Amino acid sequence: MATEETLPGLRGLAKLADLRPIIAIDTREQAPLKFTRLQAVERALFTGDYSIKGLEDQFAVERKSIDDLVNCCLSSNRDRFEHELHRLRGYRFKRLLVVGSREDIAAGHYHSRIAAKSVLATLSAFEVRYDLPVVFAATPQEAAMMVERWVFWFSREVVENANNLLRGCDAEAVSG
Numbered sequence: 001m002a003t004e005e006t007l008p009g010l011r012g013l014a015k016l017a018d019l020r021p022i023i024a025i026d027t028r029e030q031a032p033l034k035f036t037r038l039q040a041v042e043r044a045l046f047t048g049d050y051s052i053k054g055l056e057d058q059f060a061v062e063r064k065s066i067d068d069l070v071n072c073c074l075s076s077n078r079d080r081f082e083h084e085l086h087r088l089r090g091y092r093f094k095r096l097l098v099v100g101s102r103e104d105i106a107a108g109h110y111h112s113r114i115a116a117k118s119v120l121a122t123l124s125a126f127e128v129r130y131d132l133p134v135v136f137a138a139t140p141q142e143a144a145m146m147v148e149r150w151v152f153w154f155s156r157e158v159v160e161n162a163n164n165l166l167r168g169c170d171a172e173a174v175s176g
Contacts, residue, residue, distance in 0.1 A: 016162075021155035022053040023147065033063070033144035038151060047087040048094070050147050052155055059093045059154050061147055066100035070110045073122045085130045093154050096126065096134045099143050 023040040025032045029049045032040070045051050048060030062084065064072065072081035088094040100109075105123075108116050123134050137143035 016159050021055075021151050023151050024051040024053045024056055025049070026051075029063075033140055033147060035144050035148055037145075037148050047084060048091075050151075052151050055155070055158065058091055058158075059151070060088055060091050061095045061097050061150065062088065063097045063099065063143065066098065066104055066110050067112075069098055069100075069123075070105075070112045070114055070119055073114055073119050074112070078122075082126075085126060085132060088132060089130055093150065094132055095150070096123075096132050097143055097146065098134060098136050099138075099140055101136050101138060 020038055023035055023038050024043045024045060025040050026045040026049050027042050028044075029042075032042075033050070041053060043051075043053070043056070045056055045060070047062075049063045050061040052059045071077055085096070102120070104110070105119050106116050110119075126132055127134050135146065137146055
């Protein structure tokens with residue numbers, strides 16, 4: 001006769017309330033954003049340039065400068081970049097963060113002969129094909145603030161969901 005193994009109980013999450021999430025920066029990121037409000041560490045990420053330590057499989061931000069983005073639209077680099085974007089599809093939170101503006105692209109302020117209309121159309125196709133919001137930040141400082149905000153609020157949501165689960169488990173124990 002097999003004995004049923006008991007599972008350990010869940011522990012309280014109150015300690016999480018005072019902790020701050022840590023930004024994970026991909027080790028391949030050549031010129032990482034500088035964060036001022038949250039701690040950051042380098043780690044090898046499966047996809048994206050920025051994530052949250054401990055939530056690397058749920059949160060990813062792919063950052064591109066306009067020149068990098070335009071380069072990714074060229075046929076020689078597009079397949080590789082689309083493969084990266086495809087890997088983001090299963091993430092709960094994902095963004096393509098472009099440092100620059102849509103107007104910079106429209107005005108052709110980049111080092112390539114590719115037409116601005118082609119770059120903008122490609123961005124629109126990526127948004128639809130990969131369910132990937134494209135967000136523009138005027139400066140690297142603004143981009144860093146956006147990443148910090150997203151990391152904080154996503155982490156807060158995860159903690160709230162875990163607390164709800166814990167409360168649900170407690171409610172079942174009391175009523176059962």
